[in-house]
Amino acid sequence: MLVGNTAWSLGLSSPAHADPGAISGAIQFPAGMFPPDIEPAFPDIAVFDRGDDEIHYEVVAVYDNVAPAIDAALSWDVDSSQLRWTLVGPPNPTYRFFVFWSRWVYTGPIPHQVDSKQFWLSSSSTSLLPDMSQASVYPVGTSPLQFHCAYGFEGCASGGGGNTPAVGAGTPTISGTPRVGQPLTANPGAWQPAAAQLTYQWMRDGAPISGATSTTYLAAAADAGRKLSVKVTGSLTGYTAQSATSSPTQAVARGKLAAPTPKVTGPAKVGKKLTAKAGKWKPAGVTLTYQWFADGKKIAKATRSTYTITGSVKGKKIVVKVTGSKPGYTTVTKASQATTKVKS
Known part of the structure; x- marks a missing residue:
């Protein structure tokens, strides 16, 4: 919906192939603009109904300042928020164009006009111009690419200047x-x-x-x-x-390691070697360390994946604990099942 005496960019559309018998363009409105009413009986007037008043847009073509002027047909493109205009099959080879903007208010059942503005298109200026002598002459069969700002509309600085619409942002x-x-x-x-x-x-x-x-x-x-x-x-x-x-997440928690239970292989006899099978830890890149125990007490210097049984642990049960660590993850320790009592 329009706000105040609104200023919008006037851009001329750029079809891949211009109609050789027409001149076309588009008034570029902000993204997500509420569409105007264009009655089939009045296809050359776009009406933005604001409740207490209306804003009307017309695009008018003039040949060499000779009457009559011709109103271009209007349509609204929802995806681009463009009010598109087309002048089809005009009798003369070239035209100047102006945008006629008017404001209408309701003091009864029928609105009456209280304000209007008229500005001319020029390919050499970023603003619409108040004087026809400054307007560009456009041949039939072209679709100029200039963007313009309607001088005097809200949002445009005095003297004109480009007023490109902004993309309408979503909420990530x-x-x-x-x-x-x-x-x-x-x-x-x-x-x-x-x-x-x-x-x-x-x-x-x-x-x-x-x-x-x-x-x-x-x-x-x-x-x-x-x-x-x-x-x-x-x-x-x-x-x-x-x-x-977007809004920020909660503080990122440390990762969780997938830690299997280790197994011990080898005979529980003095002089024999036991081997710890750590299993496959996830994700990749986990650092594993080992500690062997006899009846729940650490065995000094027994920190490899293998352990050769000494006589000092005869009659005791052996367990290995495997600890996995990785930056950003919670460290995990897993213990094997105990062996049978060590025999001589």
Whole structure:
């Protein structure tokens, strides 16, 4: 919905092949703009109904300042938030164009006009111009590419100047468990126009994470105890890019190691060698350490994956404990089942 005497960019559309018998263009409105009413009986007037008043737009063509002027047919494109206009089969080869803007208020059942503005298109200026002598002459069969700002409308500085609409940002969210080793997914929300190109940047405590520019992110060891968010940027030709950042996650928890129970192989006899089978720990890169025990007490210097039984542990049961550690993960210790009592 329009606000005040609103100023919008006037851009001319760029079809792949211009109609040789027409001149066409588009008034570019902000992304997500509420569509105007265009009655079939009045296809050359777009009416933005604001409740207490209405804003009317018309695009008018003039040939060499000779009457009559011709109103272009209007249509609204929802995806691009453009009010598109087309002048089909005009009798003359070239035309100048102006935008006629008017405001109407209700003091009874029928509105009456209280304000109006008229501005001319020029390919050599970023603003619409008040004088026809400054307007560009456009041949039939062309579709100029200039963008314009309607001087005097709210939002435009005195003297004109470009007023490019902004991409309408969605509200990004993050799904997944914030834990080291677990994937998180960025959900961008609804952006307008739908054709906007989205890029992603994951953040750790508000600072960009190098290389983390995908829709998904695997929480790393450096994230433990930190909060993650994702910044989404939407861009589209003819629009000002916009960015939106999700709310941060809870502090990332340390990862959990998948730790199997170790096994001990070999005979429980003095002089024989026992071997600890640690099993497959996950994820990859876990550092394993070993400690052998006799009846629950540490065996001095028995910290390898193998242990040669000495006479000092005769009659005792042997256990090995395997400890797994990895940066960003909680350290885990797993104990084997005890052997039978050591025999001589």
